Amino acid sequence: MTNEKIPYKIYLNESEMPKAWYNLRADMKNKPAPLLNPATHQPMTAEELSGVFCSELVQQELDNHTRDIEIPEDIRNFYKMYRPSPLVRAYCLEEKLGTPAKIYYKFEGNNTSGSHKLNSAIAQAYYAKKQGLKGVTTETGAGQWGTALSMACSYFGLDCKVYMVKCSYEQKPFRREVMRTYGASVTPSPSTETEVGRKILAEHPGTTGSLGCAISEAVETAVTNEGYRYVLGSVLNQVLLHQSIIGLETKAAMDKYNIKPDIIIGSAGGGSNLGGLIAPFMGEKLRGDADYRIIAVEPASCPSFTRGVYAYDFCDTGMVCPLAKMYTLGSDFIPSANHAGGLRYHGMSSILSQLYDDGFMEAVSVKQTDVFQAAEEFARVEGILPAPESAHAIRVAIDEAMKCKETGEEKTILFGLTGTGYFDMVAYEKFHDGQMDDYIPTDEELASYAAKLPQI
């Protein structure tokens, strides 16, 4: 099928692996807006933040200027267990589509957590351990982040307390069990363990929870228990910093074979994968050294970029977290229950929001049946069963490749394949059985949520 010199999978040698994360903010002229104290509406200080987050992570969160931040040796050693992740040339998909485009994907599902989330989980666990903490708290929805954090905490001998959105807890018992295998405690949220949980339960009896609600519970538990801090798997600047390992490896592998992508595509929920994948490419673009077309893909049922508002908003339902400026649908927004495709967070990374607002990237939204159709098409030829989240990027990569087929252009397309779909078979089953539909929020609905944004 191929006689070209570019292998199916490009792996870096250990010696070629990045030794520092890349801090994209250093190259941004318009810096991302700071987190605000929800009471005073003043920028959060390091001291205020360090009640919630580990100290070194607070520094990373606030550092808008240091370009390269060294990856500690212990983290690099852990990365070696599952990194470098492969950069794959999708020869089989290209052939199936009959496209002249060259398609590459960076596959982050080759570890037990099953997704890219481990890249930041291990970093956050490392800094927690270094600070001498007992443990960390977090929330998880579909369970990828919770799984990754459980693995990381197990590795460093940290206690790990996960608040799992109740509907996922009940629908995804296997995810829960993986976390238990790694020694984490998993509580369905909202729970009666926290004040904010009890309050939400009193106001909404029978609720099956949301990410925003689980975040509130995790934060409360962290700040009210000695020796604990809260950690988060997306949205934050520190998370994008850690995830830059994805883009750095990708760029090193492409440079090695003299490949230059024309289009870079990533799925976008809170922005952790997209921000990591594009980081060094966006850096070149910001510095004027190269140009790339960069596309964020989001679900039509949770369209923060394409139909949201760029404004300060709460990160959680209980409003205990700092305020972040971001493209948001409003902190009360929850995608329709029939949405099975992940990427459900109401907001978006402040870094990516600023870059999008400045016109450095595009965004498109896609319907979930189209996403699952792309997922299945990809799985059948490329031999990887993608997570629904990841399949958003596949959908647009295929769409762009088909445009190349029409025009005859031999564009090079790169996308991020963030993880595997082993724990999403209920959603696949719905799709196979024709029971999946495409709910899209109306303008009126979105306006009603936007009207509740804090006035800042």
Added chain:
Amino acid sequence: MTNEKIPYKIYLNESEMPKAWYNLRADMKNKPAPLLNPATHQPMTAEELSGVFCSELVQQELDNHTRDIEIPEDIRNFYKMYRPSPLVRAYCLEEKLGTPAKIYYKFEGNNTSGSHKLNSAIAQAYYAKKQGLKGVTTETGAGQWGTALSMACSYFGLDCKVYMVKCSYEQKPFRREVMRTYGASVTPSPSTETEVGRKILAEHPGTTGSLGCAISEAVETAVTNEGYRYVLGSVLNQVLLHQSIIGLETKAAMDKYNIKPDIIIGSAGGGSNLGGLIAPFMGEKLRGDADYRIIAVEPASCPSFTRGVYAYDFCDTGMVCPLAKMYTLGSDFIPSANHAGGLRYHGMSSILSQLYDDGFMEAVSVKQTDVFQAAEEFARVEGILPAPESAHAIRVAIDEAMKCKETGEEKTILFGLTGTGYFDMVAYEKFHDGQMDDYIPTDEELASYAAKLPQI
């Protein structure tokens, strides 16, 4: 943690990948016993076998003399999608155990099928396609083989009909759904679709099926439908041939870094992984070029090697298949329902049976709670959630490493990590909840099954 030159993961370059499978039988002085016609008890001819199997696979099944059999280019191209698989130095496990032993594992779970089964599935699908067949039939228990075959058939555009042991079909709906994603049809066995299925249902109403029964149904469907053949994921000589890719890659990677294993450990159900992993090492041993300690690990609840009989036996319950000489517990033997660890087949590869009988390898059996304990210990430090099947080898690798700790010997231990346990979380849950026990068949039970062996 490490400053050694040997990387965490050793990958071969594409140019270093094997271009031919290695046929271990060529180096065996005592050849494996031939398959016998169940009616005449005469060796099965190529013509007889070609009613059941694809023609080229029949040749491979019967060829005891050609040492190297070229891997067709189409198969090598498919292999490139997920191979070479990594050979991993288990630095973290070594550190956790505090052992001076050096532990390596060849990880075959890095593909959507989640196990080594894909290595033979793609080969068998290729030959079926080449012969112009419409499709293939097979059976699956836990679902690894069915998943792998579905992927392979999807790739070549072949129809794929899977008989899935009924209890697995009901307990593992996600496995079934993965197969559907790849376009396979999946039928719970015993079914009313086949004569043998109806007969078994009449004799055992309410039975939840067995591998031996599903095999009978798959074979009947293949031989009674124009353009179909039967394919099998283990036991057969052809399967071990294809799986030699595991051992060949392992040996090439070890040779590259001048590593020589002292002990080689593999889990053994029907023998597909063990036979593939050890092939080139065993070849050296048979030729007197090198010596290795080779250990087959099987479940205490299904102990073919350690407590079985070396005799001709039926491969299936319906007795429609040829007879094979093997270490067997009797074709009616089914492990206790509380056994969750896989490796449930009553017999064992004829090749491995002969080698074991000739004293070229050892066998041990392990209890399932010990297996899951090893699985969890491994997962927590190595970041891979192993399939219960694979964890049998982990158990013995840890045991051997702990012996080295006692003696201070720096032995090099190699084991095969055949796949991931994402679809085995029910079993992990049982283990976590303390609801897993260790049923071991009594001597009387085994004797009663052995008494029913065919007299040949």
